[in-house]
Amino acid sequence: MQAVIQAGGRGTRLSSVTKNVIPKPMVEIAGKPLLAWQMEELRANGFTDIILIVGYLGHVIQDDFGDGGRLGVRIRYIEERADEPLGTAGALAYLPPFLTGDTFAFVYADAFFSVDFERMMAFHREKGSAATLFVHPNSHSFDSDLVVLDEAGRVTAFDSKTNDRSSYDYENIVNAGVFLFSRSICDNVPIPRKCALEKDVLQSMLDHGAPVYGYRSTEYVKDAGTPERLAAVERDLTIGIPQKRNLKHPQKAIFLDRDGTLNRYVGLLTQPDELVLEDTVLEAVRAINASEYLAICCTNQPVVARGLCTIEDVNAIHRRLQTLLGRGGAYLDDIIYCPHHPDKGYPGENPAYKIDCNCRKPKTGMIDTMAERHHIDLAPSWMIGDTTRDIQTAKNAGMRSVLVRTGEAGNDRAFAVKAECEAETLMEGVQWILRRNE
Structure with missing residues (x-):
C-alpha cells in the first residue's frame, strides 16, 4: 500500500527547536526524527511505498533517508520549490504518475500517530468514501479546525479555527491530519498551485456532493508542531501511551x-x-x-x-x-x-x-x-x-x-x-x- 507524507512546510511554529537548520519533520522525539516514527508506523500497517513531498530544507530529509532501504520501505520524492511552497494540497497535482492503486494514505509531517489503519480502511471502503479524515476530540479545540458530521459520519461542513466561536457551542471533532484518499482527489488540483487541503480541495468536494467522511477514533494522533506539544508527545511516548491507545489493543x-x-x-x-x-x-x-x-x-x-x-x-x-x-x-x-x-x-x-x-x-x-x-x-x-x-x-x-x-x-x-x-x-x-x- 502507498502513503504520502506532506513534509514541505517551513515549520515556523517550531523555529525555536529547528533553529532554521533542519526541516520540522526532522525534529527528534526520544532520539529519533518525527519522520522516522511516522514511516515506521506506516510500515507496521503495511504501507511500504512512501512518497515524501519535500520543500524547505528538503535535501536534509533526502540525505538522511535516501531510498528508504534502511527503514524497510521504498521512498520517492516530490520536490516543491522552497521559495514557492504549494500549501497543504498543491502537490496533489504531481501524484498521479506515482500512484499504483485506487487508495492511498496521506499524513501531515507534524502528526505523531499510532493507528490501526486496517479499521480505518474498512470504514473508508464501507462508506464508499472519496476522502476519509481521521477525526477526534483534542485538548485545544478552541484553536483547531473543527469538522461537522452527520449521524452517518459524513462531513457536512468545516468550522475554521479563525471563526469567532464565542456565540455558539460546538462538538469537539477535530481533523487530526491523517487521511485516506481515493486517487480521484488529485483531479481537484489538475495543475500545481498553492492551495489548502481543507479550505480548497475538501470544501470543493463537499460543494459538489462527493462522499467525504470522518472516521472517529480514540487512537493516538497528536499535533507535534509546537515546542510544547512536541514535549507532550515525548512524555506520552516514554510511558507507552501511543501504543496503548492503538485499537489493535x-x-x-x-x-x-x-x-x-x-x-x-x-x-x-x-x-x-x-x-x-x-x-x-x-x-x-x-x-x-x-x-x-x-x-x-x-x-x-x-x-x-x-x-x-x-x-x-x-x-x-x-x-x-x-x-x-x-x-x-x-x-x-x-x-x-x-x-x-x-x-x-x-x-x-x-x-x-x-x-x-x-x-x-x-x-x-x-x-x-x-x-x-x-x-x-x-x-x-x-x-x-x-x-x-x-x-x-x-x-x-x-x-x-x-x-x-x-x-x-x-x-x-x-x-x-x-x-x-x-x-x-x-x-x-x-x-x-x-x-x-x-
Whole structure:
C-alpha cells in the first residue's frame, strides 16, 4: 500500500527547536526524527511505498533517508520549490504518475500517530468514501479546525479555527491530519498551485456532493508542531501511551456520569445554559486525557421520554459540555445517553421513548455499546458517579467504581451497593484510580 507524507512546510511554529537548520519533520522525539516514527508506523500497517513531498530544507530529509532501504520501505520524492511552497494540497497535482492503486494514505509531517489503519480502511471502503479524515476530540479545540458530521459520519461542513466561536457551542471533532484518499482527489488540483487541503480541495468536494467522511477514533494522533506539544508527545511516548491507545489493543476507560458528576446537579436539566461544571472537573478530565484511560460520559436522560427535551435539545446540552471542557483544555472521548424511561403517566410525555430499554442504567446497554465501539476491556475499567445507580451499573458490567460526594452523593439509596472508593470530588476519585493503575 502507498502513503504520502506532506513534509514541505517551513515549520515556523517550531523555529525555536529547528533553529532554521533542519526541516520540522526532522525534529527528534526520544532520539529519533518525527519522520522516522511516522514511516515506521506506516510500515507496521503495511504501507511500504512512501512518497515524501519535500520543500524547505528538503535535501536534509533526502540525505538522511535516501531510498528508504534502511527503514524497510521504498521512498520517492516530490520536490516543491522552497521559495514557492504549494500549501497543504498543491502537490496533489504531481501524484498521479506515482500512484499504483485506487487508495492511498496521506499524513501531515507534524502528526505523531499510532493507528490501526486496517479499521480505518474498512470504514473508508464501507462508506464508499472519496476522502476519509481521521477525526477526534483534542485538548485545544478552541484553536483547531473543527469538522461537522452527520449521524452517518459524513462531513457536512468545516468550522475554521479563525471563526469567532464565542456565540455558539460546538462538538469537539477535530481533523487530526491523517487521511485516506481515493486517487480521484488529485483531479481537484489538475495543475500545481498553492492551495489548502481543507479550505480548497475538501470544501470543493463537499460543494459538489462527493462522499467525504470522518472516521472517529480514540487512537493516538497528536499535533507535534509546537515546542510544547512536541514535549507532550515525548512524555506520552516514554510511558507507552501511543501504543496503548492503538485499537489493535484492548482499551481501558473511565466512564463518567453527567449530572452531579461532571456538571452541577439541578434536577432535570433541560437547557444548555443550566449546565455548570462541577469544581475540579477540568483538572480531573485533563488527568484522564493524559493517561491511558478513555474518558466517556454515560448518562440517563429521561427528560426526552418525559417530553421536556427533544433529542436535539440533549445534543445541544452536550455541545455546551464539550465547549466548556474544551475551553479548559479537556475533552471527552465519547458521550452516550439513554433517552428512555419505563414509567408512563407524565403530562406531555413522549410515548416513543416510554419503553423498558436495555440501555438505561443500571442496565449495561450503553456500556456494552461503548465497549464494542472502542474495543474496551471492561475488567480494568471504572465507573465514576454520584448515585448508587452508577455503582450498580459498574457491578453489572464487571467494572469497578468510585462514588463522588457531589450531586446526589449516593443519597438516592436506590441500590444496596458499595463502591471501591468514595471521593469528595471528581479529581480525588480520578487520582485514586490513576494511583492504583501505577
